[in-house]
Amino acid sequence: MEINKHYFDTIIIGSGLAGCRAAIECIENGTVGVLSKLYPTRSHSTAAQGGIGAALGNEEEDSPEWHTYDTVKGSDFLGDQDAIEIMCYDAIPTIIELEHMGVPFSRTVEGKIAQRRFGGHTRDFGKAPVRRACYSADRTGHAVLFALYEQCQLRGVRFFQEFQVIDIVIENQAIQGVIAINIKDGSIHVFEAKIVIIASGGYGKIFKVTSNAYASTGECLSMLFRQGLPLEDMEFFQFHPTGLYGLGILITEGARGEGGILINGKGERFMERYAPTIKDLAPRDMVSRAILSEIREGRGIDGQDYVYLDLRHVDKKILHERLPEITTFCKIYMGIDPSEAPIPVVPTAHYAMGGIPTDIDGRVLRDVDGSFVQGLFAAGECACVSVHGANRLGCNSLLDTVVFGRRAGKAASSILKSSTKGKVKKERLALIIECLEMLKNNKGKETVASIRKELQQAMMDKCSVFRTEEELKLLVDEIKTLKERYKEIEITDKSKTFNTDLLEAIELGHMLTLAEVIASSALQRTESRGAHYREDYPKRDDENWMKHTLAFQTEKGITFKYKPVKITRFKPEERKY
Ligand SMILES: Cc1cc2nc3c(=O)[nH]c(=O)nc-3n(C[C@H](O)[C@H](O)[C@H](O)COP(=O)(O)OP(=O)(O)OC[C@H]3O[C@@H](n4cnc5c(N)ncnc54)[C@H](O)[C@@H]3O)c2cc1C
Numbered sequence: 001m002e003i004n005k006h007y008f009d010t011i012i013i014g015s016g017l018a019g020c021r022a023a024i025e026c027i028e029n030g031t032v033g034v035l036s037k038l039y040p041t042r043s044h045s046t047a048a049q050g051g052i053g054a055a056l057g058n059e060e061e062d063s064p065e066w067h068t069y070d071t072v073k074g075s076d077f078l079g080d081q082d083a084i085e086i087m088c089y090d091a092i093p094t095i096i097e098l099e100h101m102g103v104p105f106s107r108t109v110e111g112k113i114a115q116r117r118f119g120g121h122t123r124d125f126g127k128a129p130v131r132r133a134c135y136s137a138d139r140t141g142h143a144v145l146f147a148l149y150e151q152c153q154l155r156g157v158r159f160f161q162e163f164q165v166i167d168i169v170i171e172n173q174a175i176q177g178v179i180a181i182n183i184k185d186g187s188i189h190v191f192e193a194k195i196v197i198i199a200s201g202g203y204g205k206i207f208k209v210t211s212n213a214y215a216s217t218g219e220c221l222s223m224l225f226r227q228g229l230p231l232e233d234m235e236f237f238q239f240h241p242t243g244l245y246g247l248g249i250l251i252t253e254g255a256r257g258e259g260g261i262l263i264n265g266k267g268e269r270f271m272e273r274y275a276p277t278i279k280d281l282a283p284r285d286m287v288s289r290a291i292l293s294e295i296r297e298g299r300g301i302d303g304q305d306y307v308y309l310d311l312r313h314v315d316k317k318i319l320h321e322r323l324p325e326i327t328t329f330c331k332i333y334m335g336i337d338p339s340e341a342p343i344p345v346v347p348t349a350h351y352a353m354g355g356i357p358t359d360i361d362g363r364v365l366r367d368v369d370g371s372f373v374q375g376l377f378a379a380g381e382c383a384c385v386s387v388h389g390a391n392r393l394g395c396n397s398l399l400d401t402v403v404f405g406r407r408a409g410k411a412a413s414s415i416l417k418s419s420t421k422g423k424v425k426k427e428r429l430a431l432i433i434e435c436l437e438m439l440k441n442n443k444g445k446e447t448v449a450s451i452r453k454e455l456q457q458a459m460m461d462k463c464s465v466f467r468t469e470e471e472l473k474l475l476v477d478e479i480k481t482l483k484e485r486y487k488e489i490e491i492t493d494k495s496k497t498f499n500t501d502l503l504e505a506i507e508l509g510h511m512l513t514l515a516e517v518i519a520s521s522a523l524q525r526t527e528s529r530g531a532h533y534r535e536d537y538p539k540r541d542d543e544n545w546m547k548h549t550l551a552f553q554t555e556k557g558i559t560f561k562y563k564p565v566k567i568t569r570f571k572p573e574e575r576k577y
Contacts, residue, residue: 001433004182004189008033008158009416011178011193013165013220015040017141017398018380018405019199020148022362023157025409026195029416032157033191035180037164037215037503041149044201044213045401048141049325050254051118051133052098052402053395054091058112059131064089066123067132071396072570074120074283075389076530076540078233078548080566083360083385087396090403095134098402102147105136106322116322117257120283120393126577129281133395138252138325141398163189164503167432168196168223169424173366174374176422179432183503186496190429194419195375195412198224198356198364199405202381206515207349207464208456211243211250221356221382222510225517229366229373230550230561232384234354234514235521235532238392239465241287243348245306247333251326251345253394256280258318260311262291263342264299270307275577282577285391285531288347288465301344308342347465351392353531354521355384357550362408368550368563375419379408386548389565390530439505444488448505451482451489455508455515458482463519468535472523479516486512517551520558525549542572 009030012019019034026032036043055062067088072079095113099105106114115131123130136143152159160180167179177192203218204210225231241262242251256262261280264270274290275282282290295305311319316339319327323338330336330343355378357365362377380401387400462475486509493501527541528534547562 001188003429004187006033006189006191007421008191008193010195010197010412011035011191012197012199013178014043014199014201014380015149015159016043016045016199016201016380017145017148017401019197020145020152021402021405022197022199022379022409022412023152024148024155025406026413027155027157029413033160034152034157035160035163035165035178035191037162037183039161040159041145043145044216045141045145045398047213048398049138049250050252050257051116051135051140051395052095052144052398053118053121053132053393054095054134054399055088055132056092056095056113056115056134058108059115060123062123062130062132064092066125066130067091067121069125069570070121071387071393073126073575074391074393076391076575077542077546077572078386078389078529078565080386081568081570082566083387085568086360087387087399087403091399094399094402098144098147101151103136103143105134105143116254117281118394119253119256119281119287121395122278126277129278133254133257135254135322137321138254138323144398144402165220166436166506167428168198168220169422169428170227170373170376171425174422175376177424179424179429181503183498186499188433190424192422192424194416194421195377197362197408197412198378198382199380200382202352203511203514204349204352206456206459206511206518208460209243209248210349211240211248212349217507217511218382218514219507219510222513224356224364225513225553228553229364230357230552231517232354232357232550233386233548234518234551235525235549236353236390236530237349237518238284238351238353238531239288239347240284240350241291241347242309242345244329244333245344245346248348249329249333250348250350251309251329251343252323253284255309255311255323255326258322259314260309262287263308263310264294265301265303266299270294270299278577283391283393285533286577289533291347292465306344306346309345310342311338312340312342349464351397352381353384353386353388353390353392355382358383358385360385360407361411362404363411368561375422377408377412379404390532440491440494440502442490444490446485446488446490448489448491448501448508451486452508452511455479455482455511459515463522466533466535467522469523472519475519476516476523479512479519483512483516517558521549521551521560524560546572
């Protein structure tokens with residue numbers, strides 16, 4: 001088989017916000033290749049709607065200190081406060097920089113960057129909601145990604161679009177490069193590099209109902225895990241309160257930021273009971289639980305399993321100017337005009353708080369002792385710095401990708417000179433090709449689609465907003481059975497061109513690995529914190545669980561270690577809103 005070889009000083013996996021922002025730094029000191037299994041601007045970042053947080057104070061008084069406090073409290077005190085402080089203080093220059101790079105932010109009448117309310121963002125340490133999210137109508141991710149992509153093009157970053165990474169090569173605790181398939185013709189490419197930055201995004205596709213794109217399958221995390229590296233805080237997966245009923249497509253929190261309210265089957269604005277101060281703008285974990293509690297107690301709309309997001313009282317001009325995308329979604333997918341009818345919504349799997357453990361400069365950690373893999377970095381949703389702890393606040397993820405994408409790029413750039421060129425050994429490549437051929441030629445009675453469907457359903461039923469020991473145990477067993485059945489899959493497409501059957505089979509293998517880590521980590525954590533709610537342990541337990549989970553693959557199966565949370569200013573307190 002003909003192998004195509006490439007060398008770049010830095011290879012970046014992923015062309016979302018984190019990948020593009022990192023690339024802009026790295027190109028200053030060397031060559032950069034960005035690999036993306038999608039067309040670059042189709043990365044999930046482009047789907048981000050509502051906003052990017054920064055305490056600019058353009059519309060009302062605000063401060064980065066309040067932003068820090070809100071993020072710490074929103075994280076249910078599991079976020080590392082040193083990293084959170086960096087993010088919230090860096091937010092302000094970051095937005096200015098994005099503006100200078102060409103992001104068309106929406107404006108106030110005076111011409112300043114406009115800001116709106118978002119869940120969990122408050123003024124004066126929780127007193128009332130504050131306008132902190134900068135936005136470009138409800139197409140913020142799209143606006144930012146196109147600007148960053150353009151900047152990459154200007155600077156000579158090389159993009160390999162529709163190249164799917166199938167191996168991240170680490171030898172002797174140092175990165176060597178990556179192996180990828182060119183989706184278009186099935187050819188194999190080896191990329192050797194001094195530095196690899198993983199910016200591969202989230203993995204919401206593990207759940208049945210999700211706001212995430214089809215490509216959000218998380219294989220890069222699993223590739224590291226299978227090589228003995230840890231994954232951090234995987235039990236924390238965020239469900240966004242307002243997914244379109246039956247579809248999971250997101251209706252941005254910006255809709256509530258602009259005045260939208262949630263109502264139950266009795267017509268009550270039920271969030272008044274759960275979060276009397278900030279009501280519908282409480283953090284997502286709380287609102288998702290509130291919606292599902294209403295439904296469980298029979299107060300869904302007409303007793304069914306959804307509630308309404310009501311925007312009828314919001315000025316039509318605001319809907320038109322600031323929420324055009326979701327207005328269109330409602331019309332296309334539900335046949336509803338939100339200015340005339342309420343929108344049926346239910347929580348949807350949305351965001352991975354857990355991921356590849358890194359330090360504040362994106363270095364990938366090998367263990368709880370702070371040791372790292374030479375030359376390997378991670379940033380964006382795939383990484384766990386951890387700024388989001390047990391629950392991410394809305395509009396903090398776009399911020400995280402840009403702030404830590406830049407930091408990872410800077411740190412990577414600074415060690416470029418002293419780093420040695422990676423080498424992907426022939427044996428490693430041969431092994432990968434052999435695995436690929438085996439998968440392609442495997443005979444069996446199972447299909448990728450049926451196993452994936454069962455996995456997604458099982459994760460939805462047993463590991464979503466509410467969890468119990470009994471169900472999590474059943475889930476772990478179910479995943480183990482699915483892993484066995486995976487060995488029996490048969491791929492019908494034998495061609496080389498756009499063989500999505502084969503690529504999806506690879507992704508599914510990794511999804512099964514990640515699902516087992518998520519379920520097992522959730523089983524271990526016998527408390528409720530942020531998005532991880534254990535009905536059998538409904539209280540937060542700081543004495544025993546104020547710590548990050550690190551899951552490792554060993555010969556004995558998944559094992560766990562824990563590392564302390566970094567607390568600087570804000571001592572854990574009861575989380576009231
Ligand atoms: C519908 C929706 C709305 C959102 N709205 C907001 C919002 O308003 N504000 C906010 O702060 N956050 C929002 N978020 C969250 C935020 O958009 C994401 O967390 C963030 O954009 C992730 O960016 P990223 O750069 O880490 O990854 P992504 O943008 O997901 O990019 C991942 C990249 O990795 C590549 N990749 C993955 N695996 C491979 C592989 N094996 N080989 C090659 N390439 C690979 C993909 O091709 C892609 O280029 C939203 C998320 C969703 C789903």
